[in-house]
Amino acid sequence: MAYSWDKSLETGNFTIDEQHKSLINAINELLEACSKGKGRTEVSKTLDFLQNYVVKHFADEERLQIQSSYPDYKSHREKHESFKITVKGIAEEYEKGGATIQLVAKVNTSIGGWLISHIKSEDKKVAAHILSR
Template sequence: MAYNWDKSLETGNIIIDEQHKSIIKAINNLLDACNTGKGRLEVENTLIFLKDYVVKHFNDEENLQIKSNYPDYKSHKEKHEAFKNTVNDIYEEYKEKGANIGLVAKVNMSIGGWLINHIKSEDKKVADHIKSMK
């Protein structure tokens, strides 16, 4: 199942929204590759991208939260740290066992599903807080 960008995912912050789009595009590229029988080749590229990119993205988000005195910063950061661990765990599993359909399913559900839910719930709260500060 590909993930589609729509208004429900917009935070109103151009930088954060563009970063979210990049992450979703990487996951969709993997899913597209799987549909054409090239998923095993794309898994490593996707995982390396995600492993590096979520660190930058979460730092950017957390800096916005700090600047705006977001009251739930600590909890939000903990969610980010748990997600980074998930991405790292899946990457380590890939290195140990290689690419397989189960691993792709984990990327889809554990990474793609988490990200969509996180944007719609947690990141929206941050965006609303920042807007209320203006």
């Protein structure tokens, strides 16, 4: 299942929205690579990009939260840290067992589903707080 960008995912912060689009594209590329049985190199490259980009994106988001004195910063950061661990775990699982059906399902729910849900709930709260300042 590919994810697509729509208005329901917009936070109103151009930088964050563009980063979210990049993350969604990376997830789609990963799902496609796994489902089409593409080479380990391509899947590994996409997983590496995703892991690194998540770190950069979350740091940017957290910086905005600190700058705007976001009251739920600590909880939001904990969600980010948990997600980084999930992505790392999926990368490790891929290295051990390849692109199994179970792995593709985890990418779809634990990465894609989590990100969409997180944007629609948590990131929209952050954006509303920043806009209200």
